[in-house]
Amino acid sequence: MDFDDKEWSNFYEKGLTYVRSSGMPSNNIKRFLRTLGLPVNAKQELLEDAYGLRNLIRVNIPPIVLYDRNYFFKHERGIGHAVVLVDQTQEMFVSIDPSFEPKYIHKLPKTDFEEAWKLKGNATIIIYPKGYMIEERETPSTTLMNFVEKGGRT
């Protein structure tokens, strides 16, 4: 693929402006994808846990995850940061993180990442081809609380 091609200049110019001006709200991603005219859908979900991420990577849909990078590095709450997860190993998620230019690939230990991701509500942006079906199954976010309230009965 020729990234110096003219059609990509629109992507670089417009896409980067969107990201810079907005801190990347997911609505803007949708709007931007629409201007590109690609056959893809986008949605933002607050996933229940990291199994969802693993499933997505397994079916070749690289999720964009929002995590608290300050917390990840220094255990202090801070600004949200978005990266694309492209692969996984037993212990690590492999991410593409443009802020580490020129070395984009950054490996995130799963346990630390999950903690930092949870601080941002397990927020994930999924961009997937229109032919795919992503079914959501809602789980109450206070499961444990209900469980305790009911005296340990499910």
Next chain:
Amino acid sequence: MKTTLRVQKLDRPELVAYDRILKRYGAGCYPQEPQEREDHWKVPIGAFLESRIVDEKANRERILTFNLRNVGEILVRKSTMRVMTATRLRTLGRKILKKRAEISRIVEQDLIKVFGKPDMKLRFSLLRFSLTGLQPIYRTLYLLLLGTHPSYDEMIRVGPHYPEQVELIVELDYAEYTENNMLVPTNKLKELYSREEGDMERTIDIVLGLVLSTFYYDLRKRMRVAQFVPYVRASTAYYGDAIQFGKLISISENRLRNNVSGYYRGIPLPRRVSYAYPVMIKELVNAKILDYDGDYITGRANIFEKLIGIRNALPMSEEPVSFG
């Protein structure tokens, strides 16, 4: 192809707010503690604001995060768990800018206070362009120190702004009107003059510094004397960054200019700034407010020491990340 995802149910007000925040405002915002109301929850929004400071000579970069609280709010209805109202993105952006402006105002106010300290030995009379606006004060002080006593009538003949500015020296007790409306120096001015061993320029510098530090906002807003405003803004933009960085930094002229427009976003720069910036910087260096570090611009340690205390008052969320 079909995949099933287990997603959280939006059954808590902070989750509803969070979903909304990430969709509309971006990941820099976060929900604060929800507040209970009769039929709804109120979830205030805070924002993390990134600030990048670069020391160009040392090629080091620091990223700081400001934690700005209460920049917006989202109301979530209890019965349906739906968003009733939410601050619009535009309003949120404006509020964030306003909070940021408050931060630069803290630096500006403290810097102006430093201008009034005689031990700083700043040379305001070398800020040539700014003096065009403060001519009445400069001239009057000069005349008083030479032993000439101008009368009120003479001054009003030049224009109404003239006695208006002279009034500022009178308020600071460096001059007073006699019964026949002649302006004479007070003992305070004479003492200052003798303490400075008859150095007229130095005496004038001290009084000018005091006038600026006491009446800066008065001069700018009420009397519309704006010639020295770009100087104050350039100094604020430099020292504001240095304070955030934690030590004196060396930056290029272009970066300083960008800093000024960043600090005073939305406020147009005077036309002179676009073509006479090098001259302005040179004048600030002559006045001992800034300094040159080779091709770069740096600050003065004595001013920086007086300002570094502000660092604790800034709403920084954590110690900065350094690169380079």
